[in-house]
Amino acid sequence: MHTASATKATVACPHCGRLNRVDLARAADGPKCGVCGKSMPLDRPIRLTDAEFDRVVADSPVPVLVDFYADWCPPCKMMAPTLDQVARDRTGRALVAKVDTDANPGLARRFRIASIPTLIAFKGGAEVGRELGAIPRQRLDALIDRAG
Numbered sequence: 001m002h003t004a005s006a007t008k009a010t011v012a013c014p015h016c017g018r019l020n021r022v023d024l025a026r027a028a029d030g031p032k033c034g035v036c037g038k039s040m041p042l043d044r045p046i047r048l049t050d051a052e053f054d055r056v057v058a059d060s061p062v063p064v065l066v067d068f069y070a071d072w073c074p075p076c077k078m079m080a081p082t083l084d085q086v087a088r089d090r091t092g093r094a095l096v097a098k099v100d101t102d103a104n105p106g107l108a109r110r111f112r113i114a115s116i117p118t119l120i121a122f123k124g125g126a127e128v129g130r131e132l133g134a135i136p137r138q139r140l141d142a143l144i145d146r147a148g
């Protein structure tokens with residue numbers, strides 16, 4: 001279904017918020033936003049909001065791991081360095097995204113987020129698995145691999 005652009009993903013620019021098509025095969029080069037020209041690093045978690053969630057998750061040719069979190073949640077803070085590591089280690093081969101459940105209650109409701117952090121792996125826009133709470137790196141890797 002993504003034969004013509006199997007390495008292209010849609011992500012929002014962290015600076016101006018506009019959606020860009022980026023080539024994951026060149027993710028390590030640090031793609032630049034086509035609108036504001038600033039760099040869009042893909043070697044760290046990207047922020048997802050209600051507005052672009054479906055586009056980004058459905059368009060991704062690689063697994064998307066979404067961390068549903070809140071700023072006031074200690075286990076979420078514990079998970080953050082692990083998510084940063086996974087994003088770095090899997091640059092171009094997976095997208096690691098974060099959804100602030102306080103700022104995006106619609107997404108929290110839709111995915112029935114009852115506790116945070118909740119980590120959900122998506123493939124082709126569909127959920128393939130989830131984990132609850134702060135989990136070790138191996139379980140995070142296993143979750144992403146289910147979407148691989």
Ligand SMILES: [Zn+2]
Nearest residue numbers: 013016033036
């Ligand atoms: Zn931009």
